[in-house]
Amino acid sequence: MEVTMIDNPVQNPQREQRAPAPAAIQPEEPPAFQVENLSVWYGKKQALFDVTTNIPSKTITAIIGPSGCGKSTFLRCLNRMHELVPSSRTEGSVRLFGQDLHARDTDASIVRRRVGMVFQKSNPFPTMSIGENVIVGLRLNGVRNRAILNERMEKALRMAALWDEVKNDLNRPGMSLSGGQQQRLCIARAVAVEPEVLLMDEPASALDPIATMKIEELTQQLKANYTIVIVTHNMQQASRVSDKTMFFYMGKLIEYGETKQMFFQPAEKKTEDYITGRFG
Amino acid sequence: MPDASAISKPVAGYMAPPSRTADKAFEWLTLFMALTVVLLIVLVGWQLAAGSSGAIRKFGFGFLFSTQWDPVNEEYGALPFIYGTLVSSFLGLLIAVPLSIATAIYLTELAPRWLRQPIISLVEMLAAIPSVILGLWGIFVMVPWLQKYPFAWLKNPHHLGWLPLFRGPTYGVSLLAGGTIVAVMILPIITSLSREILVSVPNLQREAAYALGATRWEVTRIAVLSYAQRGLFGAIILGLGRALGETMAVTMVIGNRPVISASLLKPGYTLASVIANEFAEATTDTYLQALFEIGLVLFALTIVVNLIAQLLLMRFSGESLGRSVQ
Ligand SMILES: Nc1ncnc2c1ncn2[C@@H]1O[C@H](COP(=O)(O)OP(=O)(O)OP(=O)(O)O)[C@@H](O)[C@H]1O
Ligand SMILES: [Mg+2]
Numbered sequence: 001m002e003v004t005m006i007d008n009p010v011q012n013p014q015r016e017q018r019a020p021a022p023a024a025i026q027p028e029e030p031p032a033f034q035v036e037n038l039s040v041w042y043g044k045k046q047a048l049f050d051v052t053t054n055i056p057s058k059t060i061t062a063i064i065g066p067s068g069c070g071k072s073t074f075l076r077c078l079n080r081m082h083e084l085v086p087s088s089r090t091e092g093s094v095r096l097f098g099q100d101l102h103a104r105d106t107d108a109s110i111v112r113r114r115v116g117m118v119f120q121k122s123n124p125f126p127t128m129s130i131g132e133n134v135i136v137g138l139r140l141n142g143v144r145n146r147a148i149l150n151e152r153m154e155k156a157l158r159m160a161a162l163w164d165e166v167k168n169d170l171n172r173p174g175m176s177l178s179g180g181q182q183q184r185l186c187i188a189r190a191v192a193v194e195p196e197v198l199l200m201d202e203p204a205s206a207l208d209p210i211a212t213m214k215i216e217e218l219t220q221q222l223k224a225n226y227t228i229v230i231v232t233h234n235m236q237q238a239s240r241v242s243d244k245t246m247f248f249y250m251g252k253l254i255e256y257g258e259t260k261q262m263f264f265q266p267a268e269k270k271t272e273d274y275i276t277g278r279f280g
Numbered sequence: 281m282p283d284a285s286a287i288s289k290p291v292a293g294y295m296a297p298p299s300r301t302a303d304k305a306f307e308w309l310t311l312f313m314a315l316t317v318v319l320l321i322v323l324v325g326w327q328l329a330a331g332s333s334g335a336i337r338k339f340g341f342g343f344l345f346s347t348q349w350d351p352v353n354e355e356y357g358a359l360p361f362i363y364g365t366l367v368s369s370f371l372g373l374l375i376a377v378p379l380s381i382a383t384a385i386y387l388t389e390l391a392p393r394w395l396r397q398p399i400i401s402l403v404e405m406l407a408a409i410p411s412v413i414l415g416l417w418g419i420f421v422m423v424p425w426l427q428k429y430p431f432a433w434l435k436n437p438h439h440l441g442w443l444p445l446f447r448g449p450t451y452g453v454s455l456l457a458g459g460t461i462v463a464v465m466i467l468p469i470i471t472s473l474s475r476e477i478l479v480s481v482p483n484l485q486r487e488a489a490y491a492l493g494a495t496r497w498e499v500t501r502i503a504v505l506s507y508a509q510r511g512l513f514g515a516i517i518l519g520l521g522r523a524l525g526e527t528m529a530v531t532m533v534i535g536n537r538p539v540i541s542a543s544l545l546k547p548g549y550t551l552a553s554v555i556a557n558e559f560a561e562a563t564t565d566t567y568l569q570a571l572f573e574i575g576l577v578l579f580a581l582t583i584v585v586n587l588i589a590q591l592l593l594m595r596f597s598g599e600s601l602g603r604s605v606q
Pocket of ligand 2: 073201
């Protein structure tokens with residue numbers, strides 16, 4: 001089954017009149033995300049200030065910045081997970097290949113099927129087996145055909161570099177895996193529904209160096225098919241895995257550019273201070 | 281470089297060394313408390329057995345299977361009461377469990393925030409109503425209403441009247457009325473326990489499901505209920521424990537007739553009710569001993585039901601954890 005797409009994204013006429021966002025980068029392909037003047041509030045507290053940016057498709061974008069600067073908030077706006085916080089409120093728009101994700105008549109479920117997510121802490125469903133955990137998203141999409149399910153299960157587990165370790169234990173509980181394996185299981189679960197984008201919020205922060213390396217390798221392989229946005233606190237990781245890097249500071253997007261550029265000669269003083277660890 | 285001597289040095293002079301005595305005392309105290317509970321249970325069982333020893337000797341195992349309850353001729357059997365207790369408790373669960381769990385789901389997953397606390401308070405208020413008041417309400421409001429609408433509907437041969445369960449003339453007071461009042465009585469506890477269990481499901485579980493594009497119902501099903509199933513089962517068992525011992529309100533609406541009839545619309549009697557009703561008038565020794573033995577049966581029944589529940593819980597969790605993909 002294919003992920004449903006809405007053909008006619010309803011576009012806000014007011015937004016149409018506005019001048020196009022000053023795109024920092026002009027890739028040949030159209031950008032995956034176009035974020036315009038995005039602001040987020042939790043209750044009265046503003047967590048994100050007027051962020052405007054494009055995220056190119058089939059690249060890895062890293063988001064860095066000190067704790068509490070709004071990285072997770074920004075990431076969660078990309079698949080409307082921010083809505084799960086009842087007090088949250090947004091302004092501005094987020095488009096995925098032209099479709100306004102935050103529009104009133106866009107179904108959040110469909111957005112999330114197109115934009116998958118992997119969390120900081122692995123969260124497999126404890127009552128499900130390894131295999132069930134991988135295909136649960138397909139089940140939600142109404143896939144009943146056993147052959148298709150098995151095929152997708154294997155494919156997803158291979159993509160997550162987990163197949164060889166679990167192919168004989170698919171019926172074991174998902175919780176019986178090690179922490180790193182569980183995280184890869186969650187990646188398999190996210191890619192099994194074949195989303196267009198994969199969001200990762202510090203996916204390796206609870207893992208040992210080997211498991212971290214596996215996940216980093218994985219992102220490199222997934223890049224061929226997916227747009228990946230990854231939040232990380234680890235500068236080396238950001239410089240190793242990503243093509244582009246965004247630096248957030250106190251809810252503002254301070255700098256965004258090619259990762260190499262950012263790490264070797266950042267344009268902003270704040271970025272440089274943060275990257276070099278000179279931060280109060 | 282931190283000062284190494286600071287680490288190797290014992291605690292500073294002005295600090296007391298850690299007290300092991302308090303630790304030990306605490307351990308003994310808690311052990312003693314735990315043993316008190318066990319002792320209490322044993323004591324109650326023993327007292328009941330002692331009080332009923334005469335009847336046990338006289339009637340033997342036949343007591344459990346006899347349907348006679350005839351104080352005039354000194355014939356005593358517990359079966360109608362066991363039947364009445366089990367049936368009314370089961371009916372109570374049947375009605376209360378879906379309601380309670382649905383309420384708990386609504387309260388944790390769906391209800392707007394401002395509505396949650398008022399509903400929780402209302403449910404808790406229901407728990408605070410004294411049993412006898414509920415019984416009065418049962419007699420004057422619930423039973424006539426049940427008689428007029430649901431019973432009339434059920435016993436209509438075009439609906440379910442062809443089932444032996446819903447046959448015969450009805451007077452309102454009945455096993456089903458008893459079960460309904462039991463449901464009202466156990467609803468608050470199952471609801472508030474279930475709610476607490478659902479609240480304790482980590483949000484990360486819900487987010488995992490939401491991130492796959494699950495709708496609210498799907499999130500509840502795959503992330504919340506499956507995570508909480510064990511705890512919910514435990515909540516239901518606690519409710520069942522309450523139901524088995526429920527006395528006052530049930531006595532007032534169940535009809536208090538020691539008979540076993542297939543029809544749920546006929547009167548019945550429960551173990552707890554017969555003790556409460558007849559203790560004062562038990563003039564002969566055998567009568568009193570028979571009532572004690574009824575108490576013993578109720579005690580044993582509660583324990584057996586709980587043991588079965590524990591076993592089920594173990595099997596059920598073992599199975600669900602290893603549920604097959606194929
Ligand atoms: N659910 C929430 N309710 C209220 N405020 C929130 C909530 N989540 C985040 N915030 C606030 O929004 C701001 C940004 O939080 P966010 O989680 O996006 O930070 P972050 O950059 O991901 O931090 P970290 O690196 O620690 O994960 C913080 O000041 C935080 O206090
Ligand atoms: Mg974060």
